Amino acid sequence: MTVDLFDSPTVISLKVRLDRPVDRERPCCRNICIIAAGKGPHAGELHCADCGQHRGWLSKPTAHWIEHIATRFGAPSTPIVVRKSHTYEEEAPSAET
Numbered sequence: 001m002t003v004d005l006f007d008s009p010t011v012i013s014l015k016v017r018l019d020r021p022v023d024r025e026r027p028c029c030r031n032i033c034i035i036a037a038g039k040g041p042h043a044g045e046l047h048c049a050d051c052g053q054h055r056g057w058l059s060k061p062t063a064h065w066i067e068h069i070a071t072r073f074g075a076p077s078t079p080i081v082v083r084k085s086h087t088y089e090e091e092a093p094s095a096e097t
């Protein structure tokens with residue numbers, strides 16, 4: 001696995017499972033996503049692992065959180081679950097349910 005270390009690339013190509021409210025309302029396949037390289041302020045982009053559909057963006061704090069989990073526990077055998085509080089606490093603090 002070759003990665004550059006100057007942004008948040010250690011999370012690139014990791015699989016995560018989305019469990020945000022929107023993913024329960026409108027799931028895509030199994031809600032498993034693969035993290036791709038992000039653009040601009042985004043640390044990563046989430047693509048459905050099954051059909052490739054764009055599923056959202058990964059903020060830098062979330063990427064760091066995932067990186068921390070992956071580093072601490074090693075390459076996870078099951079995808080890390082990303083919930084709303086992880087994904088959107090920076091972007092939409094007032095949208096708490």
Ligand SMILES: [Zn+2]
Nearest residue numbers: 028029048051
């Ligand atoms: Zn899908």
